[in-house]
Amino acid sequence: MEFPGNLFVVAAPSGAGKSSLVKALMELDSHIFPSVSHTTRAPRGQEKHGREYYFVSDPEFDSLIAQNVFFEWAHVHGKRYGTSRMAIESKLALGEDVILEIDFQGAFQIKQLFPEAVLIFILPPSLDELRARIERRGEDTVDSIELRMQNAREEIDQARHFDFVIINELFERAVFDLKAIAHAQRLKFAAQRRAKASTFLALNIH
Numbered sequence: 001m002e003f004p005g006n007l008f009v010v011a012a013p014s015g016a017g018k019s020s021l022v023k024a025l026m027e028l029d030s031h032i033f034p035s036v037s038h039t040t041r042a043p044r045g046q047e048k049h050g051r052e053y054y055f056v057s058d059p060e061f062d063s064l065i066a067q068n069v070f071f072e073w074a075h076v077h078g079k080r081y082g083t084s085r086m087a088i089e090s091k092l093a094l095g096e097d098v099i100l101e102i103d104f105q106g107a108f109q110i111k112q113l114f115p116e117a118v119l120i121f122i123l124p125p126s127l128d129e130l131r132a133r134i135e136r137r138g139e140d141t142v143d144s145i146e147l148r149m150q151n152a153r154e155e156i157d158q159a160r161h162f163d164f165v166i167i168n169e170l171f172e173r174a175v176f177d178l179k180a181i182a183h184a185q186r187l188k189f190a191a192q193r194r195a196k197a198s199t200f201l202a203l204n205i206h
Contacts, residue, residue, distance in 0.1 A: 003095075005091060005092035005098060006097040007098050007100070007117040008098070008099040008100070008181075008182060008185070009099075009110050010099060010178075011106075011121055011155070011158075012121060012168075013148070015148065017124075020171070021166075021174055022034070022099055024175045025099070025179055031096070031097055033096050033097065035083060035087050035098050035100050036052070036054060036087070037101070037102065038055075038061065038064060038073075038084070039053045039080065040056060040057065040058050040061050041055070041081075042055065068085075069082070069084055069085065070082040071088055071109070072109035072110055072113070073106070074106045083100060083106060083110070104155055104161075107162070118163050118164070118185050119162040121162040122166050125169040127149070127153075134148055134149075193205070
């Protein structure tokens with residue numbers, strides 16, 4: 001089923017700046033809305049239930065899987081994350097553009113279910129800089145940092161399968177690149193045909 005809205009899927013290794021970039025994009029572009037995922041991990045810092053994530057227990061997550069609530073779900077850094085199918089489709093059906101922050105496993109699952117989804121990968125300028133960013137965050141143990149760096153090497157290797165790649169070296173430039181991708185996607189023939197169906201019909205364009 002085709003929806004008039006666009007679905008943007010952003011993935012990155014931990015510490016690459018994915019969340020900050022997506023937040024900045026939504027502040028600049030009032031037509032892009034977030035989809036709040038479920039996770040079994042604990043909240044970090046100032047995160048709130050229902051805003052950054054729906055924080056649920058493992059049994060609650062199992063129940064949601066059994067109810068077929070998720071578009072996709074995956075294990076990431078020893079925790080589980082899932083995306084609600086209804087939450088996404090209801091927004092897209094209204095013509096709203098939706099942006100997801102998920103891992104590469106989830107991105108590939110979304111692409112299979114929703115071929116029109118635009119996959120965007122955020123790269124750090126180097127592994128050394130990635131480690132430094134994670135350490136500056138001050139939220140991870142030494143073991144957790146090592147796990148994230150180990151996973152980052154595998155995650156970075158998946159960038160080749162994405163539609164767009166942004167290197168987050170200079171934050172302002174990376175935000176500009178992300179906004180440019182969103183704007184360009186809206187102007188593609190297929191996206192315009194979905195969003196402006198009545199105009200295409202009136203012009204007899206198929």
